[in-house]
Amino acid sequence: MRLTPADLGRVRLVPRPHPVGAAVLASQALRGTAAPGPLRHLLPARGMLPDFVTPYQGLDSLEAGLDAIRATPRRRVRADVARAYAHLPATPWRRRLAAGDRDAVELLASALRAWFDKQLRPQWNDLELAHRRWVDRAAREWAVSGVDGVLGGIGPSVRWSSPVLEMESWWSADLAGSGEGLVLAPSPFAGPRPRLLVEPGRPALLVFAVAPPAAADTEALARLLGRTRAEVLRRLGEPGRHTTTALAKAAGISLPSASEHAAALRAAGLLSSEREGGAVVHRLTPLGVEVRRGG
Secondary structure (H helix, E strand, O other): OEOOHHHHOOEEEOOOOOHHHHHHHHHHHOOOOOOOHHHHHHOOOOOOOOHHHOOOOOOOOHHHHHHHHHOOOHHHHHHHHHHHOOOOOOOHHHHHHHOOOHHHHHHHHHHHHHHHHHHHHHHHHHHHHHHHHHHHHHHHHHHHHHHHHHHHOOEOOEEEEOOEEEEOOOOOOOOEOOOOOEEEEEEOOOOOOOEEEOOOOOOEEEEEEOOOOOOOOHHHHHHHHOHHHHHHHHHHOOOOOOEHHHHHHHHOOOHHHHHHHHHHHHHOOOEEEEEEOOEEEEEEOHHHHHHHHOO
16 A cells, blocks of 8 residues: 555554454454354455444444444445355355345344453553553554654554554455555454455554454452442443443442442542533543553
């Protein structure tokens, strides 16, 4: 891919892991040990994936990504699946998805939600922290070596020789930069070959492999903050919109207790709170993410 000066001026780091994108890639990466039923059938076991299952939209939550998949125009579903299924044997459900059948798309979305909840939600805090640490390292490299240092340090499967970015991906093409830029998205589930998503009018999206995160020490956090407050902090690191009511329900505590714990964590700089409509929404600060991780 030959990047233009406009592309190089618009290189960005995706700020957090994409829930649906992570679930899709994990369904391939973990296929041998924890194969999800419908996903095993509807998504290829390796190699190219239908582009619409890793939408640009949906970075903020799992449901936003699933809604973007459901909203994909039928023509786009048919085109993407035709490319990804080119070497797969035909089956009734694959034919239905390839035809853009809405029931097949809904089955795929439901299977992705179930897979995320089972395999990724318990470790989502660690995945987010690992991503944030990569962004921090890349930002420091950028400050010292500029965009050349960042693009040159992605990994052995991506080679940078300005202005050409060469990738050992699942498909082959010579691409000209569009001037829309390039978004870098590390993932522990990307596999040995990077993934490149190119759509008209959007920046190119490059997904590449990074090391998986280490496990968090939840007992140490409980000793530091107390078990209930540690649980509130842990719940705040999960995907979703964390109102005080939702936080109370998730942590199994009363609404006043949730409000009290949120206030204490906010005073310590571990979360921020903002009124959105009729509710107060809480989010972990960078310090909160680090404390949650125990690092």
